[in-house]
Amino acid sequence: MRARDLAVEYETVSVDSDAMEAARLMAEHRLPGLLVLDERGEPKAILPASQMVKVLVPAYVIEDPTLAAVVDEKHADRLCAALAGRRVGDCLPGKAEPPPVADPDDTALEVAALMARVRSPLVAVAERNITEPGGREKSRTRLLGVITASHLLHELLGAAGPPDTT
């Protein structure tokens, strides 16, 4: 089984997407995170739902949690103001790094090694180094999907069942 066969669709947003819309997407579909693509459509970062929670919580509450109890939750519209007019790119943590990217032809074990090395909950699968008709290589990436850790675990464990006859 190759990475291209293991890749599944995953919710993506652009760095330029509206931050509030991204937060609502995660909230409504109970997503642990979103894959953020840059202006060229290349994987730029994983935006965990916990990071969005952090953006919503006023800094003074994070520093002194006892203040949280005295903030009236009915004024949650003030919390949401933290996202107004912001883009997804503004919400990424400063140290956000691109997710690991596997080649469509990588084996499940290669993907697993990549995931294990960088301790990522998912690996993006993308075609890279697309060559222009003129022969010049462009660094453009075409995202095929992602492979989550639990999906990969299923593949690695399942492969221990009856012998593969392909």
Add this chain to the structure above:
Amino acid sequence: MRARDLAVEYETVSVDSDAMEAARLMAEHRLPGLLVLDERGEPKAILPASQMVKVLVPAYVIEDPTLAAVVDEKHADRLCAALAGRRVGDCLPGKAEPPPVADPDDTALEVAALMARVRSPLVAVAERNITEPGGREKSRTRLLGVITASHLLHELLGAAGPPDTT
């Protein structure tokens, strides 16, 4: 809304659970992780599926991923041997820390502040400091459930809708 009302059931295993069974649980239900409880039933760590992937991949493959391509995946039963006879506790990363634990009476914002501070994908909700009939305080914890980041996001954003009349 209080933490006790936001807490939902989550798959838990004990540090003494069989590692292979825990891996299969994550794989079959596509869980991003499991909550690991210690011998006394207290939250001890979050075991991410990616950590289980790491345990399965031979160390020499993690160090030199080009070797992954030459390992015959049909011999995946050798991968699974990495879990044979091991307990969940043996699979935890060395630096595994207990997940943040909220009090049942904490507000959503208090839980959010806790989550934001420690950058955890979930917060456990547990009753603590149960007092024995004799008046002695026991440090036993009773787990009520967990609150995931996306669930909390839903609560924080949803609260910005029509005013709460409670």
